[in-house]
Amino acid sequence: MALQGLPALRTLDLSHNPLVSVAAGAFAGAPLLRTLQLNQALLAAPLEEQLAPALRNLSLRRLELAGNGLRALPAALLPAGLEELDLRNNSLQRLAAAELRSLEAPGLRGLRLTLGANPLSCDCALRPFLAWLRAAAAARVPDARGLRCAGPPPLRGANLLRLRPEGLACAAAEGGEPGRLETASYVFFGIVLALIGIVFLMVLYLNRRGIKRWLHNLREACRDQMEGYHYRYEQDADPRKHTILPLPSRSDVLF
Numbered sequence: 309m310a311l312q313g314l315p316a317l318r319t320l321d322l323s324h325n326p327l328v329s330v331a332a333g334a335f336a337g338a339p340l341l342r343t344l345q346l347n348q349a350l351l352a353a354p355l356e357e358q359l360a361p362a363l364r365n366l367s368l369r370r371l372e373l374a375g376n377g378l379r380a381l382p383a384a385l386l387p388a389g390l391e392e393l394d395l396r397n398n399s400l401q402r403l404a405a406a407e408l409r410s411l412e413a414p415g416l417r418g419l420r421l422t423l424g425a426n427p428l429s430c431d432c433a434l435r436p437f438l439a440w441l442r443a444a445a446a447a448r449v450p451d452a453r454g455l456r457c458a459g460p461p462p463l464r465g466a467n468l469l470r471l472r473p474e475g476l477a478c479a480a481a482e483g484g485e486p487g488r489l490e491t492a493s494y495v496f497f498g499i500v501l502a503l504i505g506i507v508f509l510m511v512l513y514l515n516r517r518g519i520k521r522w523l524h525n526l527r528e529a530c531r532d533q534m535e536g537y538h539y540r541y542e543q544d545a546d547p548r549k550h551t552i553l554p555l556p557s558r559s560d561v562l563f
């Protein structure tokens with residue numbers, strides 16, 4: 309309610325205040341607010357969800373969110389008609405394809421955003437953003453010429469606009485393209501299995517005499533066993549001596 313009774317307020321700077329919570333109607337008393345500065349103000353708590361309803365009804369033209377450790381475009385915080393968005397010095401590695409699409413929504417087509425001092429990661433995941441940047445550069449991102457890669461190491465410090473989207477490689481160590489990696493590991497697994505199979509067959513081949521002898525011994529042992537069984541069976545063939553079959557009862561015998 310701090311802004312109630314300030315209907316002509318046009319610029320509000322809350323930067324460097326460690327905001328912990330924001331009420332949904334926090335700015336409702338300042339309908340003419342056009343510039344809101346929240347630089348380094350969202351570090352104490354994750355406030356994006358709380359800020360979204362507070363900003364929804366405003367006709368902001370400029371929103372400053374520098375130095376807030378943001379990892380993604382805070383699309384929910386961007387009221388229609390916003391013209392300038394300061395996202396410098398955050399933790400953005402890229403803008404994903406879905407985020408770029410949200411910037412093309414009817415209410416945000418006129419939006420310009422500054423993105424300097426973010427740790428942009430120049431791998432293949434940056435391709436959509438780089439393509440968008442090269443097509444839209446000066447109009448949408450005023451500081452595009454100053455954007456530099458923070459990684460991977462070979463590209464650190466490289467000027468983003470000098471790179472080609474199709475030239476950005478996928479870093480295998482950072483996940484890379486899982487599909488290709490998976491195929492490679494399956495092929496490797498198959499080769500290992502084939503080697504094990506070949507070794508097994510070779511061991512069998514080299515030991516063929518031993519195996520033949522072993523089979524022979526086994527057969528001999530079986531035969532001995534069978535003969536013993538046969539002998540015992542013959543001995544027990546007399547039904548009166550047979551222990552497993554029940555002896556016929558008297559009635560059975562009458563039938």
Ligand SMILES: *[C@@H]1O[C@H](CO)[C@@H](O)[C@H](O)[C@H]1NC(C)=O
Nearest residue numbers: 332333336361362364365366
């Ligand atoms: C937004 O504005 C509409 C009308 O302009 C109003 O009815 C509504 O209560 C407002 N919402 C908030 C959260 O201020």
Ligand SMILES: *[C@@H]1O[C@H](CO)[C@@H](O)[C@H](O)[C@H]1NC(C)=O
Nearest residue numbers: 348351374375376377397398
């Ligand atoms: C960038 O933001 C961090 C907080 O996220 C802050 O400590 C640092 O001073 C900022 N740097 C500049 C140059 O504003």
